[in-house]
Amino acid sequence: MGIPTEMVGSIPRSAELLAAAAAAQSGDLDHAAFQALQDQAVQDTIATLEAIGSPVVTDGEQSKPSFVTYPIAGASALSDGGVVIPFADGHQRQLPRLTAGPFRYQAHAEQYLRTAQRYATVPVKQAVIAPSALSLLYPADGIPGYPREKFLDDLIAEAERDIRGCLDAGAHVVQLDFTEGRLSLKLDPSGQVLRDFVHLNNQVLARFTDADRARIGVHACPGADHDSTHSLDVDYADLLPTLFQLTVGNFYVQLASEPDPDRVLRVIADHLPPRARVFVGVTDPIDPQVETAEQVRDRVLQAAGHIPLDQLGTCDDCGFAPFADDQSTSREIAFAKIRARLDGTAQAAEHLGC
Template sequence: MGIPTEPIGSIPRSPELLAALQAHAQGRIDDAELAASTDQAVAATISRLEELGSPVVTDGEQAKPSFATYPISGLPDLAPDGAVIPFADGHTRQLPRLTGGPFRYTVQAARYLETARRYAKVPVKQAVIAPSALSLLYPAGGIDGYPRETFLDDLADQAEADIRGCLDGGAHMVQLDFTEGRLALKLDPSGGVLDDFVALNNRVLERFSGGERARIGVHTCPGGDQDSTHSLDVDYAGLLPRLFQLRAGAFYLQLAGEPDPEKVLAVVAEHAPPDVRIFVGVVDPVDPVVETPEQVRDRVLTAARHLPADRLGTCDDCGFSPFADDTSTSRDLAFAKIRARVEGTAMAARDLGL
């Protein structure tokens, strides 16, 4: 049986794709040429993951402008001055601000899945953005003629369609990226914002059957961009009990970068539902040092002391390049860490007799 291991999503874009993106922005190549370069990057990423023995692959998010903003690429009702997310190293990312409705996705993730499945020989996982993240697009001052509740209704419908399209398109798993969960506690230590996020995400998840939710997972981490995080200083224990209220079949938890993993595992063991699979992060994309397979094995064995081995999985802590312009981690470094995760997980499974 072994222990399942999966990537979280993004892989640093290939140098050729980065050059094509720049050329497209400067008007030196057209949309068709950019699409061809993107397809080549997807094919190369999947091929490399399969060569490493990854039993599940992603497209590396090569075609996404970012893990968060792919559904609104080209949406006309946006202004650039939305919510600002500060990172520990001082850099920021800014979301756009919605200026009108109705809110509609311009791109659904099933498009990426369809391309990836053309190249993959193993199951393909598809990451989608959680609706709670996109709720941050709506301005605090409201929008004339488009109330917040109407926006949330539209957002829930669009998020459901995004997930359902991936399930119907043959995704092995659909992963909701919920990196704003821990950030919510930084913005509002009372937990009110986090409770609103959980309620909105459940509003969508509850539209799926139990069998469908078994193929839907939730990923959480303290952010990961340009080798920095936005909420690692927030106590994980404040997030996890609420996180496990989400109606999902799996959870992908950042753990390798935690200062006290055993403390986190104890909280997970106490609060995780008994019928879900817990994927623990065993490699840290923010750390430039490549983990050894032995280190990964030991991290898995530590997790197995707290969680049932038959409900355990492994993953990366977060994506290696969630924003297309993040080149802080090289592709070779990302693939070296993934190799360590795959090999170390297999070593742990053997030690556990799985």
């Protein structure tokens, strides 16, 4: 049977692809030529993942501007001045601000999935942004003629379409990226924002059957951008009990970079729903040191001491380049870490006899 293992999503873009993106942005490269280069990057990424033995692949998010902004890229009803996401090293990311309704996605994740499926010979996983993250686009002072309640109705419908399109297209699993969960506790230590996020996401998930939700997962981490995080200092014990109230079949949680993984594993074991699987992070994408297979094996065995084997899987802590312009990690290091995850997970499964 083995122990299931999956990547979270993104792989660093090559220097050539980033240069092409800049040329396309400036008008020096036409859309068709840029799209052809993106498709080639997807094909190369999937070929490499399959060559190192990955049983499930993604497109590496080679065509996404970022894991969070792909649905709104090119939208006209946006302005600067949205929510600021501060990282521990001092740099920031800032979301745009919605200025008018109705809210509509400009692109859906199904298009990325179908491109990847053209090149993959193994199951393809598709990451989508959680609706809770996009709820942050709505300004605190409101939008005349477009109340927040109507915005949320539109957002829920669009998020449902994003997920359903991927399920209907045959995604192995659809993963909701929910990095704002841990960040919310930094912005609001009372936990009310986190509870509101979970409630909103569950409203979307309620539109799916139990069989659908078994193929839906959620990823939580403290962020990963330019070798820094936005909320690693937030106690995981404050997040996980509420996180596990999300009605999904799979959870992907960062663990390799936690200072006390046994403590986190105890919290997971206490709150993991009985029919859900938790994929624990066994490689740290923002650490330039590549883990050995033996290190990964030992991390898996440590997790197996707390979590039933039929509910355990492994993953990387986060994507390797969730924002397209992040060049802090090379493609070579990303693939080496993935290989270590695959080899170490296989060693642990053999040790455990599964």
